[in-house]
Every structure is written in structure tokens, then in C-alpha cells.
Amino acid sequence: MTSGEAVVLTFRESLALLRVASSAGRGMLALYVVLRAVSSLLPAAGAAAMAALVGAIGTDAPWTAFALFLACMVGTYVLDGLMAPLRVLVEARCTRAHRTRVARIACAPVTLDPLEDPEVQDLLHTASAFPRNWTEHTPGAGAVALIEQWVRWVGVAAAAAVLAVYVWWAAPLLIVAALVVRRVVRAQWLRQLAGWSDRAHHGRSAEYWREAATTPGTGKEVQVFGLAGWIRQRVQGAVHAQMDPVWEGSLRLQKLEVINFLIPAIPLSLVYAMAAREAAHDTEKIALLTGVIAAGWALYTAFGDVSGMFPLAGSRPALQALADLEKRLGGGPDVHAKKPFPAGSIELRGVRFAYPDAEREVLRGVDLAVAPGERVGLVGLNGAGKSTIIKILCGLYEPAKGQLVVGGEVVSAERRTAWRTRVAAVFQDFIRHPLSATENIQLGRPLDQTRREHVVRACEEAGLLPVLDRLPQGEDTVLTRSQEDGTDLSGGQWQQLALARALYAVAGGASLLVLDEPSAHLDVRTEKELFDRMAERPRDAAVLLVTHRLATVRSCDRILVLDDGRIAEEGSHDALMALDGLYAHMFRTQARRFAEGFRHIDEDEA
Ligand SMILES: Nc1ncnc2c1ncn2[C@@H]1O[C@H](COP(=O)(O)OP(=O)(O)OP(=O)(O)O)[C@@H](O)[C@H]1O
Secondary structure (H helix, E strand, O other): OOHHHHHOOOHHHHHHHHHHHHOOOHHHHHHHHHHHHHHHHHHHHHHHHHHHHHHOOOOOOOHHHHHHHHHHHHHHHHHHHHHHHHHHHHHHHHHHHHHHHHHHHHHOOOOOHHHHOHHHHHHHHHHHOOOOOOOOOOHHHHHHHHHHHHHHHHHHHHHHHHHHHHOOOHHHHHHHHHHHHHHHHHHHHHHHHHHHHHOHHHHHHHHHHHHHHHOHHHHHHHHHOOOHHHHHHHHHHHHHHHHHHHHHHHHHHHHHHHHHHHHHHHHHHHHHHHHHHHHHHOHHHHHHHHHHHHHHHHHHHHHHOOOOHHHHHHOHHHHHHHHHHHHHHOOOOOOOOOOOOOOOOEEEEEEEEOOOOOOOOOEEEEEEEEOOOOEEEEEEOOOOOHHHHHHHHOOOOOOOEEEEEEOOEEOOHHHHHHHHOOEEEEOOOOOOOOOEHHHHHHOOOOOOOOOHHHHHHHHHHOOOHHHHHOOOOHHHOEOOOOOOOOOOOOHHHHHHHHHHHHHHHHHOOOOEEEEEOOOOOOOHHHHHHHHHHHHHOOOOOEEEEEOOOHHHHOOOOEEEEEEOOEEEEEEOHHHHHHHOOHHHHHHHHHHHHHHHHHHHHHHHHO
């Protein structure tokens, strides 16, 4: 990284920052720019007023100059107080708008695979701009720094003009000196910045181990295995590896401060000495001396401030990441979102699918059809591709070949979002929102918050009502321990809640209910009760049940067995047992293990 690359923004980058700045709101932005411009004019105005005041000593009318000088002092004081909170507000508004854009783009992909790409995850992380150290800055901070950098020229021009009135050559001389200092300071700090970035991996390592020791999930293993001392050493090692060179660099910078001081101090002293010499010979020139001293200092401070380069450089990665995300994820709108799908079966026709960079296809020509209201079980060995089929049925992945067809209509890219509004699902890794139980369930159809009776019904079907009754505030209890009065559910209870959410979505019009291991966390009795209730519920949606517990698919209308990337067997439980193939083998193995387990228990008890 060279200094030029790091701080001189390209035209495109400046435009991007201006776009960020505009999201603060026109009125707020105009107010900030005007106040900042006025505040940058004040040192020059104060210098002129001071010189006028000194010049008016001994005359009858020093009051105008005095009033002007006083106004500059009070104005500086008031504006300093006003600008600080206003700056925070503008920065916050801009950053919030930027993060909203990132979130909108992240929600835009019509399929899931771009979001699973580690590069996209990195871009999302960077674009979201949550600074973790002094090198990183929000786009809001960058936008404000850009405005300030431009507006500062008003102050520089004003101070130079005032100075030129008294000593015409002083302004260019001081500007050149200030430019040299800016360049030297910038180069020094950027070296420090680059050194920090090169060692950022040590910082990440320290962060990881610190979190591992302090978060409840990993913390328990740390305690049990007695890793605390080992982790402390690792964190210390990583912090030293990152910080030692930075501290050395900081010391070096402190020493260089002398040079940074001398570069402008020498010409400034020269100008001051010339003005002082003139004033010494001619007391009438004391006003000139005052003006030169004040305007010279105003010019130097207006120009010498390099603090804005950090937000400018530090906000650049977030903006670049946003631009890259827009290129990669910016999909077209779902133009036919409202048009309903024709009634009929939900089919996969000749579907083939491989994950990115995978050597083998997971699905190698899958054909299946689920009729409206039909209950279909999907079974297969670990890694056979069951969850992948589900994601394709939900329109989350695009098949490499073949089609998803609903009621005879092919679910095209433009219609995928519309199709998803007709699907309800319980995934293996379902979401646990830190909201109340009711809100968690209503998110099955977020725009349909009024149907409270459907929430109760869904809870009943999922067997959740007794669980909710035992919560401190019933269904309104917030389900997170991180909130006062909140509580948490067990793994099985959360799973029942995820099922209630999906059933609520079915009541709201979903025509396919996908259940991926919906009873993995349930005890045997709760599981049995659940499937008994599910068997009795109306056939308002087709159900696809994926499970390894073969006893639970027994009552399905049809069972599909996935093997080697294809549907290898298909039929009712009895038909598949009679076929004596893979399903019959899996079923008998499970049944035997259960029987053996119970026999051991019986023998132990005897
Ligand atoms: N996001 C992914 N990226 C790359 N490969 C994946 C991804 N998800 C799954 N796979 C691979 O695809 C294959 C099928 O996975 P899938 O999760 O669909 O199987 P499954 O039948 O649901 O397995 P299980 O019964 O263990 O849940 C596996 O070999 C797995 O490693």
C-alpha cells in the first residue's frame, strides 16, 4: 500500500462517499455544511477582527472591531458545541442508510448459493462496517471527513486572503510548508496503518480465543478441560505480536513530531520575524503584526489538520465491498410475485445438482411428485442429498439441470420468490428469534399478524400449549435469557415452536410443508404424540417429511428412498418392505437395534 493509494480518493470513491453523505437527509446535510463552512471561516475573520481591534486602539471607534472580534470568539465557542453532536448525528444517519443498503442486497439473492459463498460472506462482513480497531471506519465517518476536507478549503482561502492583505508572499510560503507537513505526516501514519493491517491476523486470533473463553457455548468446554491458562497465554502472545511493532512505530512517530513541527515553524517564524521587525520600527504596524500572527496561525491549522485521512482511508473497504456485493448479488425484482400458482402437484423433473467446487453431483436426475395434501416421507443415508432436495423444492437452490414445477408451471427465476410464499418449512437449523413465542410463530407469515387464533391452533398441533402455559408470561414471554424477564426453551421445545411457526404458515396459505428431521430433539413420547396429531390434521398442504427415524415415515402415504443421487425406491411402507431393498434393510436394522436396546434394558432390570 502506498500513501497515494491509501488516501487520495478516486472520483468514483468520492462520488460513493457523496452518495452516502446524501443519505443524512438534505436539510441535515445542508445545515452541517453551512455550519462547518462558517466555523472554518471564523479563524480568518477573528484574525482580521483582532488586527482591526489593535489598529483601532487610541481611536474613537474601536467598538465595531471589538464587536466583530467578540462575535468570532462566541461563534467559535457556540459552533464547537453544536458541531460535535451534529457530526455524530450525520455520521450515524449515513452509516445506518449504508447498512440498510447492505441488508437489502443480502436479502435480494433469489437463491441461497451466493450467500453460502465464503467470499460473499467476507464482503458482507466488510460492507456492514462495524469498526473493530482504529484503522476501520464507517462510511458515515468517511462521508463527513470528505465534506470537512472540502469545506476546509474555504477556511484556507479566507486565512490566505487575510494574510495576503498584510504580507502577500507569506500565504504561498506557508501553504507550501503545510503541504509538505501533510505529506510527511500522511506517509508516516500510513506506514503505521499498513503495519497494523499486516498483523491483523494476530488481532483476529486474540479475538477468537478471548471469545472462546467468555461465551457460554464454548466457555463450558474451556472450564471443563481447564483451558483458561493456555488461552490466556495465547491471547497475550497474539496481542504482543500485533501491538509490539505498533508501539515501536508510535515511539518513532513521536520522535518525528519534532521534524513535523520544524517544517512549518521555520517559515512561520520567518514571516512573524519580518512582521515583528517592521512593527518594532513603526508602532503603527502593530496591527499588521497582529494580523500576520493570527492569520498565519489560522492558515497553518486549517491546512495542517490531517485527521480526516483516517476515516477517508478507513471507510474505503466497506464502500468497495458494497460495490462488489451489488455486482454479485444485485438480482432483478420478482416481477410476477402476486400471480398465484395453479393448483396441482409439486414436482422435480430430472433434477441434477452439484455444490460449487464439488467433484461429484449430489443429485443425478431426481424425479418426484407430491400431490396436493399428500404426505410423503423422504429417507436415505447420511449425505444422500435429502436436505439438498428440500432446498431445491423451496426454491433456495437452482438445479444445474431439470426443473421445479408447481401445478404444471415451471418455477422460473422470476417466480421463485412468489413460490417461496407458498412453502412452509422446519429446517434442521431452524431460527430461534429473541422474541416472544407468539412473535416467533407469527413470523411464519410476517405480514399477517392479525390471525391470533391461528397461532393458538398451530401451538396446539405442535403440542406447544403445555410448554407455553408453564412460561412466566405465557405465550408473550420473550425467549432469550439476554433480556430481563426472558427465558429460554429446551432444544425439543424450540423444535416444537419451529413446527408451530410452519403450521401457522400453512394456515396462512402455504401449500407445501417441508419437515427436515422435525423430531430430532423430541423424546419418544412427545414424538409419537406429535405424529399422531399430524396424522389427524386436515390435508391443507402437501407434506414432505425427511427423517432418519423410519418409524415416523411409516404412516406416510408414500415413502421415497434416495440413493446414489436418485430416487431408488418408492411406495408405501408395506410395499417397500415387500420389495426387500434398501428401505427394508434400513428399517430392519433400526427395528433390531431398538429391540436389542430394550432387551438389554429388560435384562438389566431383571
Ligand atoms: N452447502 C454445501 N456446500 C457444499 N457441499 C454441501 C453443502 N451442503 C451439503 N453438501 C454436501 O452435499 C451432500 C448432500 O448433503 P445433504 O445435506 O443434502 O445430505 P442429507 O441427505 O440431508 O444428509 P443428512 O442425513 O446427514 O442430513 C453431502 O455430501 C454434503 O457434504
